Amino acid sequence: MAHTLSVSRGFTGALLAAAALASMALAGPEDPQGRAGGEPPWKSRRSDMLDKMGGLAESVLAEQSREPVEPPDLDDAAAAAFAAAAAEARPLLEDAYVHAGRTITVPDDFETIQTAIDAAAAGDVVVVRAGVYYELLTMKDGVKLISDDAQDGDEVVAVEDARLRLPRRALRTILDGSRSQPSSHGMIDFEPGSGRRTIVDGFTIRSLPPQDHHVPGHAHGLNVRGASPVIANCLIMGNGSTGIGNHVVFEDQSAPMPERDFRHANIKHEASALIYGNVIRDSLGLAIGCNHFATPFVLGNEMFGNDDSKLGGAPTPAIGAKHGARPTIVGNVIHGNPGGGILCKTGARQGAHPIDRPPRPRIRSNLVYANGTTMPGIACAGAGTTYEPAEVVGNRVYDAGAVGIGASEKSVVVITGNIVARSKGIGISVNGAVVPELSRNGIREPGGPGIAIVQGAAVREMKGNAVQGASGPRFIVRGGTVREPAPGSGTRGADK
Numbered sequence: 001m002a003h004t005l006s007v008s009r010g011f012t013g014a015l016l017a018a019a020a021l022a023s024m025a026l027a028g029p030e031d032p033q034g035r036a037g038g039e040p041p042w043k044s045r046r047s048d049m050l051d052k053m054g055g056l057a058e059s060v061l062a063e064q065s066r067e068p069v070e071p072p073d074l075d076d077a078a079a080a081a082f083a084a085a086a087a088e089a090r091p092l093l094e095d096a097y098v099h100a101g102r103t104i105t106v107p108d109d110f111e112t113i114q115t116a117i118d119a120a121a122a123g124d125v126v127v128v129r130a131g132v133y134y135e136l137l138t139m140k141d142g143v144k145l146i147s148d149d150a151q152d153g154d155e156v157v158a159v160e161d162a163r164l165r166l167p168r169r170a171l172r173t174i175l176d177g178s179r180s181q182p183s184s185h186g187m188i189d190f191e192p193g194s195g196r197r198t199i200v201d202g203f204t205i206r207s208l209p210p211q212d213h214h215v216p217g218h219a220h221g222l223n224v225r226g227a228s229p230v231i232a233n234c235l236i237m238g239n240g241s242t243g244i245g246n247h248v249v250f251e252d253q254s255a256p257m258p259e260r261d262f263r264h265a266n267i268k269h270e271a272s273a274l275i276y277g278n279v280i281r282d283s284l285g286l287a288i289g290c291n292h293f294a295t296p297f298v299l300g301n302e303m304f305g306n307d308d309s310k311l312g313g314a315p316t317p318a319i320g321a322k323h324g325a326r327p328t329i330v331g332n333v334i335h336g337n338p339g340g341g342i343l344c345k346t347g348a349r350q351g352a353h354p355i356d357r358p359p360r361p362r363i364r365s366n367l368v369y370a371n372g373t374t375m376p377g378i379a380c381a382g383a384g385t386t387y388e389p390a391e392v393v394g395n396r397v398y399d400a401g402a403v404g405i406g407a408s409e410k411s412v413v414v415i416t417g418n419i420v421a422r423s424k425g426i427g428i429s430v431n432g433a434v435v436p437e438l439s440r441n442g443i444r445e446p447g448g449p450g451i452a453i454v455q456g457a458a459v460r461e462m463k464g465n466a467v468q469g470a471s472g473p474r475f476i477v478r479g480g481t482v483r484e485p486a487p488g489s490g491t492r493g494a495d496k
Contacts, residue, residue: 047474054449054473059484064475065466069442071421077367077396078163078333084365084394085300085331089276092297096196096230096274097144099125105148107131113175117143122197130172134179136187139229141194147173147202159235162279163333164302170202170233177239178207186219187239192226192249192269199230210240212311213285216257220245221283224296226269234278242285243306246271246294246325260351264293264324272296281305287318287337290325291347292355298329304336315339318371321383322347324357334368340375340401341368344390346382346409359383362391369398376402377423380433384412389436393417400424404446407433407457416440423447427467430457430480438462445469453480 101123110116116126122142129148153169187205211218221239226249236243249269271294278301280287287303309315318337321344334341344359368377377397384390390413397404397420404420404427407413411433419442420427427443427450438459443450450467457480467474
């Protein structure tokens with residue numbers, strides 16, 4: 001089913017083996033005398049024994065759920081994701097599309113898009129008629145770049161291989177980089193300091209020349225460096241680097257890398273783009289990268305086929321956040337990316353004064369499915385703080401190539417209300433991380449335990465989690481702690 005978004009313009013192998021052996025040892029013949037709910041008595045006894053072997057305190061076990069886990073089908077899950085994105089985007093778009101200036105038309109008034117942008121002032125709209133334009137653009141603050149809506153241009157139509165539908169005008173108004181040479185210039189750059197009334201709406205943006213996005217000085221399909229524009233209703237495809245890259249601009253941006261000051265206090269221009277309702281596919285890199293304290297709103301996009309494995313090393317995920325980034329990632333549909341779904345990590349040390357804050361993502365209501373055979377669906381490594389935990393809330397993660405959802409490397413992450421189905425590994429892995437709340441998650445048919453809490457991990461509250469179809473214990477605690485509930489209400493300090 002297609003959907004439309006519119007705007008007004010480690011876990012260890014040893015534990016897995018132990019769980020499998022325990023499952024085999026406790027298996028028994030099926031008892032034809034079923035019990036309430038259809039579960040044979042022997043199966044219930046076996047499940048109880050496995051749970052006890054998992055190491056979770058009985059008082060915490062009693063707080064978990066035995067309800068069946070019913071993952072929504074892909075159509076329903078995608079519809080719910082896009083609805084969540086629309087609700088999140090609405091207040092951010094209230095004033096963005098205000099038209100307070102002239103309308104300039106390409107090619108009627110100017111032959112090229114860039115000359116029209118150069119002639120425009122803040123508040124002006126540059127309307128681009130259908131056609132293929134072989135240009136690399138630089139946007140100015142307050143200028144709106146919008147494809148022409150003539151001849152039913154605002155009618156939403158199917159996009160090949162995508163669930164998300166786009167306006168017809170986006171598919172017939174094309175920016176093409178195939179005649180350019182690799183450089184630090186993307187298909188579209190934004191003037192540093194550009195704000196929310198700087199808009200790119202309704203284009204196919206394709207064919208930035210191939211380059212290695214791991215090497216400093218590379219371009220992205222769209223370079224959002226020190227800018228906070230709206231990017232909406234676009235098909236961003238086949239670019240030879242990351243689709244959209246987000247970074248702040250520092251005061252010493254032009255200094256040599258070894259001398260740079262990457263601390264938060266040295267930011268000159270913030271980067272808080274609204275990236276809404278785009279299809280981003282077949283990039284030689286990530287679909288969207290969030291680096292260097294960027295705070296973008298990544299809402300209601302569909303991302304697939306983004307793959308940089310030909311560059312060597314492990315492929316990168318569809319969405320990445322590192323170096324202190326603080327993205328809001330809501331209601332996206334992410335599938336078919338070999339490097340996994342959403343990955344947040346600290347990032348390598350850079351400069352004389354390195355990044356001084358961890359990434360703090362807000363990851364809510366996304367549908368993440370079938371992203372490679374070896375990578376997690378959603379993972380946080382070194383993300384979040386005690387005062388501002390990362391959030392992984394209300395996501396649907398299906399057919400992950402490793403763990404469904406992972407928290408590791410001293411991350412501080414709230415993990416609630418997610419559904420994880422058919423992960424190749426553990427459903428939810430908490431490995432050396434702190435989870436203030438691990439509640440109301442549903443895990444179905446994981447390749448290991450439903451939830452594993454290991455290697456110094458600490459869970460402060462754990463309630464209402466349901467696991468169905470695990471081959472071993474539903475929950476495993478090895479070298480981690482889970483705070484037990486106090487009698488009656490609240491929690492008590494003794495950890496298991």
